[in-house]
Amino acid sequence: MAATIKDVARLAGVSQSSVCRALARPEQVRPDTRERVERAARDLGYYPNRAARGLITGRTCNIGVVLPDLANPFFPSVVKSIQTHARRSDYAVFLSDTDEDPAVEASLIRALAKQVDGFLLCSPRASDEELRALGDELGATSGEPRTPIVVLNRRVSPFPSVTADSADGMRQAIGHLHALGHRRVAYVAGPRASWSNRDRLRGLRSATASYDMELIEAGNVAPTVDGGAAVADLVAASPATAVIAYNDLVALGLLHRFRARDIGVPGRISVVGFDDILLSGLVVPPLTTVAIAKEEIGRRGVELLIDLLDDRRNPNKRENPRPRNERDDRRPLHRRTATQLIVRESTGPARS
Amino acid sequence: MAATIKDVARLAGVSQSSVCRALARPEQVRPDTRERVERAARDLGYYPNRAARGLITGRTCNIGVVLPDLANPFFPSVVKSIQTHARRSDYAVFLSDTDEDPAVEASLIRALAKQVDGFLLCSPRASDEELRALGDELGATSGEPRTPIVVLNRRVSPFPSVTADSADGMRQAIGHLHALGHRRVAYVAGPRASWSNRDRLRGLRSATASYDMELIEAGNVAPTVDGGAAVADLVAASPATAVIAYNDLVALGLLHRFRARDIGVPGRISVVGFDDILLSGLVVPPLTTVAIAKEEIGRRGVELLIDLLDDRRNPNKRENPRPRNERDDRRPLHRRTATQLIVRESTGPARS
DNA sequence: CACGTTCCTGAAAAGGTTTCCAGACTGACC
């Protein structure tokens, strides 16, 4: 039914090989041949079958993106960026939502492995060990990687990764709160299994310690609006004058509940989010939050992955041929993107 | 490198054919053979190469999802649902964001065509003619469809589609506003090229006409928060006492700007959105909006597409063998999902 | 014991592409 290379060859009166060459490396055929082939291909609406090509070249020109929950507005932003930059390099994107389930995650990755050249794992929920096992299985970690994996929003050796500098973000947030007179701050933690939660908490602890502030940790909640709403009363009952939420969704949940309870923000308590999702600036009061470079995370992830894929194809010649020191050769590559506190109206002077 | 069927065959001491059978149709081989094969496959970590399989079966078990902008929170909800239900039927999802560009859309579809069994086009931006041409090219419209297309959020013959019942949603919204005493209502239109915009406008006109209300149409804006913010002053200057926005993002833009201008909502003007995205209930005042069954649209889209794919494989035997009348056989299939007005606090009695 | 069935297995072809290798042709140079 669909036009194949054979049809084009017949119509152009040349062999399959010539068609292939004319289309892939035009400088290797005579101009008139090329023209005949191009005409024929156009007339027939010929597009090479990528599956067949992949079979022989070993490249699918697909990358697999796996993430825990598309309903969290943070992820679509990253995916959009991934998409855009992948297309620019002629890669198509396989998307998988795991519904926060590590088991689904693993099986999805395995199933997809043969169809993609590499993976971009956004905030994977599997344990470090599982992830490493998966990596071994895919040959992602061996000398000559087969299906490379780049991890986003999490650091798990030996995979290259792109993360946000949460520690610095927390430092900015705490600095801001401290300047406003806050001395007791609560943290509403996200899922215990989440690496970013641990990372943010770590940054927060160090920041509060250096400012000599008291940190009150409120239980782990689902990273959703409802999760935030659920602990709002708990937070209000605590001695904290400010609260930092695991992410914006949780912060919005807090805000919502505080409003319902008539707890003034920032009069009675200040609220800080994390991520800076689209609508954080639109709620009332507009949410002070630590912005993450979502676009950059997606872009750098794609870059890293494509570099890896290129290296794999020609392992000898490096992009930049200057000699690297041995530490450099023995990666992992980690990329850390800047965070930026956005001060809006949900933070104010501490009540005395 | 990766284990192939040949490796499994060698390890199990059987032929490739037997491996294939043992894995695909276990009842066709002797139990001990099956067991040996399964063991070997497990030991080698063998997963069949889907590309190779697709080459011979003609099925890729992939579906292509194309949408204009992942940053619009409406789409991730639909995609998530698509994803979930596709996986349930063992289909993987190719995702493409066209950035609202019809040209990108067409080229993306063409490029993806060979890698997917069918397409789910969400709110495609191409013209009806382009879409039909694309459909012809893919054989989607011919008697024996090759790469079927299902359109979501738009109706364009001859493709099957799933749409929301905007007309009814608008009727509910207008009924609500009328009951509150509003007689002049503004509509902030979305992109002129958008089918849903035209659909919603059509529904709105008929609704206002039947209630004998005046409809004031404010220019077409981008379906974003900024788009809404941009026309807020215009709307405020009009005699309208209520405004219906093309979608929630636009409505949120209006709300935001009204607040900045100190224009009371709903005191001075009532605002109604469309879509019911996640955060519409969290802003202040919580947005009255027409909810769309996003989950259902995704699900029904997948169902429709998979039915089409099944039909294609065995065109004779139908799911339900009762004779259909000729109108039924000569599809298109259209599915319309219910809409539901969610009354929150952005609507109130008309100012007198 | 011969015959027909049934069940299981292996060989081989097919699917669409790319790549390797060898051959044909051109033109230049001795």
Add this chain to the structure above:
DNA sequence: GGTCAGTCTGGAAACCTTTTCAGGAACGTG
């Protein structure tokens, strides 16, 4: 004119599966 290099082309193998077809074994029946 003969040789050589260089350019272009076609044939065939290879990638990994699935499926078709035919053959072989086991079994039951007449």
